[in-house]
Amino acid sequence: MSIPAAREKFRSFLTQKGLRATNQRLAIFDAAFAQREHFTAEQLLDYAREIDDSVSRATVYRTLPIMTESALLREVDIGSGEKFYRPNREGAGSQVAQVVCLDCDxxxxxxxxxxxxxxxxxxxxxxxxxxxxxxxxxxRCDQFQKTGVCPRRG
Known part of the structure; x- marks a missing residue:
């Protein structure tokens, strides 16, 4: 799904829910869809504030479930106590498996x-x-197990 199509889907979903497409919500959407890797709510707050410094933490935490319910974001829980998100560019119904590296997280x-x-x-x-x-x-990362260095660790 293209970003403009996803943005329009977000606007429509907000309208369906009786919510307005505010500048803060649109900044959160733009920040989320600019990401290529998984992110947390707190990371999304930082990314969204780069677009619009008025974005509030509360709005991020209220918008994430809306974006997840609309299938624009995938929510991933790896059991660490923190949820991760990633844009669902493939659209609703796409089937993915997550592999979590215990060495590089x-x-x-x-x-x-x-x-x-x-x-x-x-x-x-x-x-x-x-x-x-x-x-x-x-x-577990095979390379890390052999050498003690994970090539994926950022």
Missing amino acids: KIFEISAPFMQWYGSTVSSKLGLTPVSQRLQVSA
């Missing part, structure tokens, strides 16, 4: 089209319809 996403089949298959056996699913793998 980096989150990788790979396409996993088999997940739709798997979710439907196991759910239908129980007479259920899947609503959401996720696959997350925790892994």
